[in-house]
Amino acid sequence: MHCNTGLIGPTFVTGLILGFLYALIALGYTMVYGVLKLINFAHDAVFTIGAVAVFYAFGTWLGLNSPAAGAVLIMIIVGALLAGGVASAAGAAGLQRLAYKPLRKRHAARLSYLISAIGASFFVTYLLEQNFLLGPGQPAFPNFMTSTKAFGLFGSNVTNIGVLIAVTAVVCLVALDRIINQTNTGRSIRALSEDVVAAQLMGVNVDRVIMLTFIIGGFFGGVAGTLYALQFGFVVFNMGFLPGIKAFTAAVLGGIGNIRGAMLGGILLGLIENMSVTCVGNEWRDAVAFVILVIVLIFKPTGLLGERIGG
């Protein structure tokens, strides 16, 4: 295998930035897994909803299709990230209410949840593909932030969007860590993921906590979706699919159900995936995550940090 060592620097930088995004998405998988012990297959659709909502709200309605600067830019960015997060949180809440809760109330078998989630995911994805919504193409994301070089690192350029992604991700990750480990809500979530019965006996409102988990996970998914669309400059109906699989891999790599594990796994996966491209070639990039997933499942199915929510 021939490795192009000259690309290590640049791939490290892109890998780190993508890794932050994977970490944000992985949070959604891992939190839902923590409380429901289920893979939320519809999380990729939740991710897409956030990006598409910002596309419609900021591009179509507000028409913010020209570069902004200064305080205006910051306001737009914060607004877009919040809008994306809220839209995805609403999507996740709706999903929980319509596709999961009825099953939970009837104590359905595991398979039912998985099928229901897959159905919901494909419903949203292919509804977006219809011509009355996004259509099959790749419409451009509102161009309020043009990608420019912020500074150089390891012989490659870090763009302003890259910086934005890193900063946002770190803020989100720290905030979530605080929420989980230091608030009552967080304590309820942790309690629920340890033992449903005991948590309930201790007065945890299971329905409310599950809903909150979906909302929090969805919010970060939406933020990630918006950043992803900003980074690549377009939205497309199935944009959530590959990041979804990869973020899930990241969650498993770090230890599914473990929030810090998801952060670690996301960043590691981003780095491994992008840096391995220097050896295997860019066309195989998407296979790397899958290979890692299978290797982790064979050798360390509990992941690097083990399957525990919280720190």
Added chain:
Amino acid sequence: MTPLMEVKDVSMIFGGLRALSDIDVHIDEGEIFGLIGPNGAGKTTLFNCITGVTAPSEGSVTFADVPITGKRPDQIVEMGICRTFQQIRLFPNMTALENVLVGVDARHKTSIPGALFRGPRFHREEEEGERRSVELLDYCDIKKFANEVARNLSYGDQRRLEIARALGTKPRLLLLDEPAAGMNPAEKNSLRDLVRKIRDDGVTVLLIEHDMKVVMGLSDRVAVLDHGEVIAEGRPQEVQRDPKVVEAYLGTGAGEPGRDGASKDADG
């Protein structure tokens, strides 16, 4: 006579917690061996070590002179050990007959091609399996429920069905995990008769039980587990008088019934 099963120096460590330490027990062919101890003493953990659900951290288990540590549950069933569960784990939507058939199938040899092409062995085994399953249901007094879905059976009958299913695998050693839990006195009595009948028909029985009356009345020998250690072993009458056993059951807490009841609820 070498014992049927020998548990040697078995320890089980979860994280820092020593759930079992250096357990040494042997079970002779044809006896009813009772395993008692307060909740959390490690009885079910020991069951899990024997039935291959978990491998012990240290030590070994031999069955009929063959080491069985590290074998898969289905291999252990094949060697002749089968169990029931503390919390009933039947196949709830299969009929009673089908439940027993799954156990009986463990002794069948029909291969995949055999099942696909339905050769003579398939028909012979299906017929024989169904006959034997009905016999076993009859043996456990639940033949009338043969075509009833397992979840519709009463609690006591579900316990009996679990025993019938386990007997289907033709065990030499039958492990019963609290078979009398949740039964009324009449049901307990008939359960005692059933366990004795099973032993008299040549199956060795290892019994975990909370109900002292049941254990002491049934067992030939009893071992008492506390905090993962065997604190007493011997004939029921001797063990009952052992000061350490009295201490374990009465000395540390608010008395046995309360302690027992409380922790069992939390467990459920």
Added chain:
Amino acid sequence: MARRSTDLRTYLNANYPRFSGKMPDEVVKPAGVVWTGWQRIGYGRYLVAAALMALIPYAMDNGYFPVLTGNYGKDVLVRTGIWILLALGLNVVVGLAGLLDLGYVAFFMLGAYTTAFLTHSGAPDQFHFAMWPVWAALPFAMLVAMAAGVAIGLPTLRLRGDYLAIVTLGFHEVVLLTMNNISITNGPRGIFGIESPSVHLLGLNFEFGLTSEYYWWYLLIPAVLLAVIMLRHLEGSRVGRYWTAIREDEVAAGAMGVPVTRMKVLAFVIGASTSGVAGWIYASYTGFISPDSFPLLQSILVLSAVVIGGMGSIAGSVVGGILIIALPEVIRTLAGGHTIFGFDPDTGRVAIFGLLLVIVMIFRSGGLLAPKRRRTELHEGGEGDEGVDRQMTRDTAAEEDLTKPEPESGPRR
């Protein structure tokens, strides 16, 4: 322990009385075998089924099917047949063994490409492993799919069930990526000119080809019936009981001597083999394959066919196959346009069937034609509001709870 009746009407009355009042009896009637006489005539029923299926081309030629006529009708017929075959194979995995395989079409793809590599196909410089007659490629299409099934199933199936779903999803993506990127498949340009089989029997020559599409249907009849017999035989044997036991309680099944992992891999591989055969038929039928012929949404559509038709139900798979392929075609033609209420016929299907998956899971988890046991099984537990999600805790904790010490034996973490 009192469990509720699972009759749909009772259920609707209890939970959605207003909705129930609006539903006519025909819609809510309990599903089941329509005519039990099928059972009484033994294997003769398969001959009857074969005869009925063989009559379809005659009916089609005489215009009994209003929309599906001519070559278009034949094409829809053959494709529906291929999908019924796929659905039957996936039914072993999802319906009998209760495993969620989302990369089912990857095995279909492997079967098709194996066929292309083993027979006369493509441009003169096309890569081949061999230049065999098409028939000789059939067992290999099957074997390659099975081998891939073992390779993916073995590491994954030891673990919790939902990992399989995402691994198969990823597996499909990787196979697709491989077919797109390696040179011997021509990448996205695909392989054309895959040979059609021919039959020389008793001095009669049947040359399969696009002009004689009914031959494909006649080839599909035994394939579908064999898959049906396979499904029935496995279900009614110890293998089928083992699968049911694993679905119901994996830990208990293991404790009763069921080799859990081996049985799961087996189901997975049997499903893959059927998919491989379908791939062989598809490759030689269309004569052209490219990665674009096997998008992920096809896996979801096969899953929809199985689930909506009814998991574990053979009639359900057949109905599902018709629902997924033939019905949208009929609607498209009747609508006369390129879209149906704004939905693109190809991709819109996926949206609608995705929604149907959710609806079926919530309201009728056994599907349209559920075998009796399924109607109770997928909706476990009682009326719900016991508060504690006991069933789920048990299901999900199944693999772990026995490996932990007794809960009261130490401080709770």
